[in-house]
Amino acid sequence: MPWPLRWSARVLTVLLALVLVLAGVLVYTVRKSFPQVDGSLRLPGLTGTVEIYRDKSGIPHIYADSAADLFLAQGFVHAQDRFYEMDFRRHMTAGRLSELYGAATLDTDKALRTMGWRRVAEREVPELAQETKGYLDAYAKGVNAWLSANPNASDRSLEYSILKLQGGGGTPEKWTPVDSVAWLKAMAWDLRSNVEDEIDRALALTELPRERVEQLYPGYPYDRHLPIVNEGAVVQGRFDQRAEPRLRGNRALADAADTLGDLPDTLGTGSPGTGDRSGLGSNSWVISGEYTTGGKPLLANDPHLSPGLPSVWYQAGLHCRKLTAECPYDVTGFTFSGVPGVIIGQTDKIAWGFTNLGPDVADLFLEQVDGDTYLYKGSRLPLETRQEKIKVAGGATVTLTVRATRHGPLINQVIPTAKPSGEANAVALQWTALTPGRTVDAIFALNKAADWQEFKAAAALFDVPAQNLVYADTSGKIGYQAPGRIPVRANGDGTWPVPGWTGEYEWNAAPIPYDQLPSVEDPADGFIVTANNAVIDPERYKPLLTKDWSYGYRSERIRTLLKEAIKKGPIDTGTMARIQQDTYNGFADTLVPALMEVDLAGPSVQARDLLKTWDRMQGVDSAPAAYFNAVWRHVLTLTFNDDLPAAARPAGGDRWYEVVRRLLEAPEDPFWDDVTTREVAETRDDILRQAMASAHQELADRLGTDVKAWRWGDLHRLELVNGSLGTSGIGPVEALFNRGPLPVAGGKDAVNATGWNVQNDYAITAVPSMRMIADLSDLNQSRWINLTGASGHAFHDNYWDQAEAWARGELLPMRSKPESVRKAAVHTLKLTP
Template sequence: MRQVFRWLMRIAAGLVVLVVLAVGLVYFLASQSLPDYDQTEQVTGISGPVEIIRDNANVPHIFGETDPDVFFGLGYAHAQDRLWQMTMMRRTVQGRLSEVFGARTARIDRLLRRLDLYRLAQQSLAAQDDYTRAALEAYAAGVNARLSEINEKALGRGAPEMFLFNAPMAPWVPADSIAMIKLMGLQLSGHLEEEVLRARTSLMLDDPARLLDILPDAPGTGIAALPEYAQMFPGLPRYAEGTPPDDDPLSPFPKRGLAGASNAWAAAPSRSASGGTLLANDPHLGFSAPSTWYLARIELQDGGVIGATVPGIPAILTGRSRKLGWGITSSYLDDQDVFIERVNPQNPDEYLTPDGYKPFETRPSIIQIKDAAPITLTLRWTENGPVLPGSHYKLDTVTPPGHVAALGWTALTPDDTTMSAAMDLMRAGTVRQAITAAEKYVAPSQNLMLIDAETIAFKTIGAVPRRDPQQQSKGRLPVQGWRTENRWQGRQPYASNPEFISPRGGILGNTNNKILERPFPNHISYVWGDTQRINRWQRLMQARQVHTRDSLVEAQLDTVSFTARSLLPLIGADLWFTGEAAAEGTPERQRQVALSLLAEWNGEMNEHLPEPLIYAAWLRALQTRLIEDDLGPLADDFKHVDPVFIERVYRDIDGAAVWCDVRRSAPKETCTDMARLALDDALVWIGEHYGTALESLRWGDAHQATHDHPVLGKVPLLRYFVNIRQSTSGGDNTLQRGRTSGEDPNPFLNVHGAGYRGVYDLADPDSSVFIISTGQSGHFLSRHYDDLAQLWRRGEYIPMSLDVDLARAASEGITRLIPR
C-alpha cells in the first residue's frame, strides 16, 4: 500500500511539473509578441526618421519629417498593439472568418459576401485624393513593417491568439483601411431591422392604429398614416418565427437597440468661464476587449492632432488640433431601405423593374471553410442593391413567395470618399473649413460637432438618399422594388443637411435625439436613438450661465434618469401610500418596501443603490405584460423598454391604454392592475436572482460592463484573464449611458456605451482630457491591456496634451524607425 501511495505521489508530482512547464511554455511563447516600445528599428518605406514616444498611458505621439512618414508610424503603432483586432476586422469585412473558425462563422461570411463591402472598398480607392492615397499607402507600409519585424525576429506571431488559431495575416493594403470604415458603417446601421420589425408588427396587430404605440415616433409633429403592410403584400401570415438571430460575438450585425449612439455638446466663448470654446464627446459602441478605440497623437505638417482612432484606419476620428476640435454622434439618418423584388415566374434569373424584367447582376464567390468543404455562393444584385438571404433579420417573414429582398444603402457605393473627408478634417483650421471638408463624407452618416477659437457648430454629414415624396412607406417599411416612386433618385445636396452655426444661446448638443421637424422626404429620419437623455442634458446646460471643462465632464458622467423621474409617478400613481400594512414575508409587504424605496429615490442610477434595479426590473416586467397578449411570440423581439410607449399607454394617448387590458381574459384589467402585477413579477425575479433583502441590492451587480474578448471570452478559465468586467452606474436612458443587453438570463448587463470620452478646451488646449474603456494594448499579458479600465469606470481621464516634452518626461518608451 505504501508503495502504491509513493507511486501515486510521484505521478501527481510529475503531472504538476508538466502542467507548470506547459504553462511556462505557453506564457513564454505568448509573451514573445509583447512589443518592445524602447528600440531602434530599420524599416523600408519611410523617407526619414520616425519617432514614436509612448507616454505613461501608452498613448503614442508620432513624429516624422513628412505626413506619409507619420502615417507610417501610426500603422506601425496600431500593428504593435492591436494586430489581432485588425486581423479579425479585416477578415470580417472580407467574409473570411470561416477560414479560421470553421462552420461556426459561415453564416456571417455569407452575409458579408452578399453585401460585397470589401470589393466596394477596393473600387473606392481610386476615388480618393492624392494626399489620402499617399497616407493609406504609407499606413499600410507601416503595418507591414511590423509584420516583417515579427517574422524576422520570431516575435510570437504578433499576438497570443495567433498561436491558438491558424490565422496567417496577409500584408495590409490601402483598400483594407477603407473597408474598416464600411465595417463601422455596418455596425452603426439599424434601419433595415427597424423596417422588418415594423412590417412584422403591422402584420401581427389587429388594430393598425396601435402600431404607433409600440413603435412610436419621437415626440413632435406626427406624420401621415402608413399603409398596412398586408395591403402591399397580401397573403403573408400574421406571424412567422423566422431564423433566429446570429448571437456569435464575432458578428458585426447589431441587434436592435445596439447600433450606434453617442453624446456631444459644445459651449461658445459667451457660455465658457475661460472665454474659449469647449467640446465634449463620447461615442457609444458595443463593449469589447480591447476597446474599439485607440488613443493617438500624430504630428502633421499642419500641426499636431490628438484623439481617438480605430485600428486599421489612419485618421483621428474624434479629437482636436491646436485650432479645431470635433466630435461625432450617430445621426440616425435613414440611409437604408428594403426593396421587395418580384422574381420572374418564368425565369428565376430575372426580376421586375419599372421597365420590365431584367436579369440579376450575378457573380460567384467561394467561401473557404476550415475542416469542411468550401461553399460557393452566387451573389445577386438588383438595381436597388444586393439581394439578401431571408434569414437576415428574419426578412423571410415579410417576403412573399416568388420575391426576394434587396438592400438599398448609402455605404454600397464604389466611389466612397469618406476616407478623404477624414483626412481633410484633421487638417482643417476653422469650423467653416471643417464643414467644407466633410462634404466628401458618404457613410456612415454622423452628426459632426465642431469648435474653433470663436465658433461652435453642428453639421449632419453623410449622403442622404433622395426619395420620391410618393414613396409608399416613407422609408419605414419594405416596399415594392419595381415601382418607380419607391426607388432612390440619387442623393440630396450636402447643403440641405441639417446645420447649426453659432446659435444665439451659445450651446449646442446632441444625444441622438430628434434634431429637426421637416416633412418627408427631407425628414432625415423617423427613427431616432434618444427621446430621454436630451431632457436631462437640457437641464444641466441651462442650470449654469457659464461652463467649464469640468462641468462638461460632469454632464458626461451624469447618471440621473429623466425617464425614471417621469415614468414612476405615472405607473405608480395609484399604488403609493395605499393599502394597509402587510405581514412580513408576504408579497404585499415586499411590494410596499419596493414602493417606499422608489418613493424616496431621486432617479440616480448609481451602481451602489438598490432602487435602479427595482425600477429597471419593474419597467421590463411591465412592458412584457402590456405587449405579450397582443404580440404573442413577437413580443420577444422587443427586448428594451420604450419609455414613449409606456407614457402613451399610461397617459392614454390616442386610446393607447387599451394595451392594459388582457384580451384573452374575461375581466377588464386596468393600467393600475398591470403596474401592480408587473411589480410583483419584478420582485419575484429579483428574489430568484439577487435575493429578497431589497435594501441590500446593488444595481452594479446586475449592470456590469462586459468588455469581453470576442474570440476567447467564452473559453473556460481563459475568460477570467481576457474579459474585463466592471460594476457600473448609468442605464439605458442616462447621459452616462450603459445600454443593457435585454437578453435573459442577465438582461441588465451593460453591453454598449461610451468606449471613449473626450473633453476639449481650446482656451487651454493642453488641459483637454480623454480616456478609453480598456487599455491601449490588445495583448492580454500586457499591463496596458486594462490599465485605463478602472480610471474609465471611476469617471477619471488622462491628459490630452500636444506637449512633446510632457510625453517624453514620463515615457513608456521611445521607438525610433529609421530608413533601411
C-alpha cells in the first residue's frame, strides 16, 4: 500500500477509535442516571417495607403499610424517573430559570417574580390540614433520600451533565413542601380562563371600534350546543337539581366575554418555549351503567394541554396493603411529578375526571400610578413594593422592583401586551390563585373518597384551577360538580380591563358559595358531557361564571355519538375509545357549502372537488382534510390579519367558527374587505376564492400537484420537544432530547383535539395529554395512555415508548388489582427502612 494511503488509513483508524470512545462515554453518561428498579434499597425515613412493581411501560405501583411510607416512596420514585423535570419546574415557578439557563430566561423570571407564585405557595403551606402537611413532608423526604444517594450530576440526569459543561445547573437544593405546592400555581396559570381574551379585546380596540371588536366574541350558541347542566337552579342559597326556574323561549343570548395577552414564551407550562395556548381544553364524559355492557358506569377523560417531553403526567398506583383509617389509599391514575397523590384516576370504589371549567377568575385593572402611590377613590395610596434578586448564570445578579396595588401586582412592565390606555399608566392583575387555597387538601381527599358525598366534600376544597369534575362509582351513581374560587364582581362582567381608581369594579370579599355552584347526580338522560362548553344557561343560573366559554362543538359531537351508541347499545370501553378518537370537523358543514357556491376556475377546482364527497373526518391519510384545513387557515388570515394587531389575530378554533358563521351571512361586512388594497372593496366571495386558490398553491408546493395524494398527516405533525434543553437552539443538544415528528389525526375542535395555530403552520400545539377510560364494573379493566412515557431520562426505554401508540389511538391496561399488577411486573424493587 502506498504510504499516503497507509497514513490515511491510520488517521481514519484513530478517528474511528476516538468516535467509539466518545460514543462509549456518552452511553455511559446517559445510562449512569437510569434508576435502579430491581433488587432492594435502604430508604431512610421508612417505617416499614415498601414494594414497587413496574410493568414493561415503566409504570410503578407502590405498596406500603402506612400512608406516610406510601407518599415517601412516591417522592423517591418520582425523583428516580423525573427529578430534572421537577427541578426545572420549581425553578420556573420560583422565577429562577436564569440560574440554569442564563439571560435567555430573564424576562420569564421577571414575570413570575412579579406575580409571586412561590410567595403564595409559601403562605399556603402553613394553612393546609395537618395531615396534608405530613404527607407533603413525607414526599419531600423521599425525594431528598434519592438526592442524597445521587450526589453527582451524572448520577441525576443527562441534562445536569450538559448544564455542567455550560457552567450552569449547580447542586440542586433539598426538596420542600413549597416546591410541590408551587407547581399547582403553574397549572392554574395554564388553565387561567380568559385573561388572553381580555388583552386581545383591548389590543383589537386599538385598531377597531368597540362594536366590531364585539363581533369577534359572539355569544354562546345555547340553541345549538347544550351546556353541561340542563336542570336545576339556585334556591334559597343552594343549587337544587330539581328546581326549575322560569325560562323565556327563544331569546338573544348575552354577548360573550373578553380578555388580555401573552407572557414570555417559556411560560407555556406544558411545553415551555411555545407560548401558544390555542387548543388548551379537555373532554370528559360519564355514562350510566344502564347503557353499558358491564351494567356499571363508564367514565372517559382526556385533558388537552401543550405537548412536552416528558409528558406533564406520570402514571402510578398508590396502594395501602390493608385499607384502614390510618392508611386509606388504593388509587391508580395520573400524577404530577413533584406533587404527592393522584390528580385524575380511580380508587377501588370511584373514578373521576377533570376538564377546565374556565370561569373568569382574573381581571385586569387599569391604574393611575404617580411615583410610589396610586389613585383609589380620590385618594393616593402607597404602592406595595418589594425587591427581587434574580441570579443569572454567567452574568450579574439582576434586581427587580415589584410594585402592587390593592388589585394585585403591576404587570405591564413584565408582560408587554398588557398595555395601559386612556387615563391609566399601569395595569394590575387580580387573580384568585394569588390568594392561598386548599387545593392540595382536595387531592388527598379525592384519593380516599368512597362515595358521592365524600367526593363532593373533597371537591369543595378544590379552589384553583377551577375544574369540571365528573364522577362515577361502583354503586352505579354518576355525577358532576363545579368547584372553585370564583369571584363575585360589584360591577362589570370581567370581559374588558376596568379602571381601578374608581372602586366600582371591586370583587366581593367572598366568592360564589360552593353550595351554589352547579351540581348534578344521575341525570335523566343517563350521561354527562363536559368539553369546556358552557356549564349552565344564564337564564337558569344567575351568578356569573364567565362569558368566555369554548363554543360547544366538541361537547355536542360527543353527545351525538353517545346518543347513537345508546341506540345501538350496549356501550363498552371500545365504544368510549372510538369516541375519544373521533376526528369530525364540526364547522365543515357550514363552510363547505359556502365554498361550493363560489365561482372558481383553474387548478383550484380540482382541489375543491375533494370536498364534494368528504365525510368531514380528519384522518392522517385524508386529502380533503388537508385541503379544508388549508382553506380554513387562509380564510382566517385573509379576513382578519389586515384588521387586527399581530397579538390579537386568530389562532383558529371554535370561537372563530362562530365569527365566520355569522360573517358568511353578511357578504358585504367590512371584515371581508382587505384594507391593504385601497382601490378595491373585497366581499365574502372574493376572500373565499382567494383562500381556496392560496390553499391549493400552498399544498401543491409542499405536497405535490397530485391533490388526491395529499395527506393531512403530512401537514399535521407532532414534534415532541423537551421542556427545557429541547429549545436550547443548539442542534446536537436538541437532538439528544427531542423526538418525532409523528403524523396525528384530528384538529383543534374535533373530539380528538389536536390543536394548531393558523398563524404559524399546521404543526400541533395542543394535544390530549393523556387518555383514560374507567370501567366501574371492573376497575381492573380500565384503560389509559400517556403522551410520552414514564421516564424523564433521554434514551431510556420508557422515555417516549407510549407516544406512537398514543398517536394511533391505542390504550394500555390500567391495572389496579394486586394480582394483575404483580403478574404484569417486569421489575420489582423492595425499599426497606
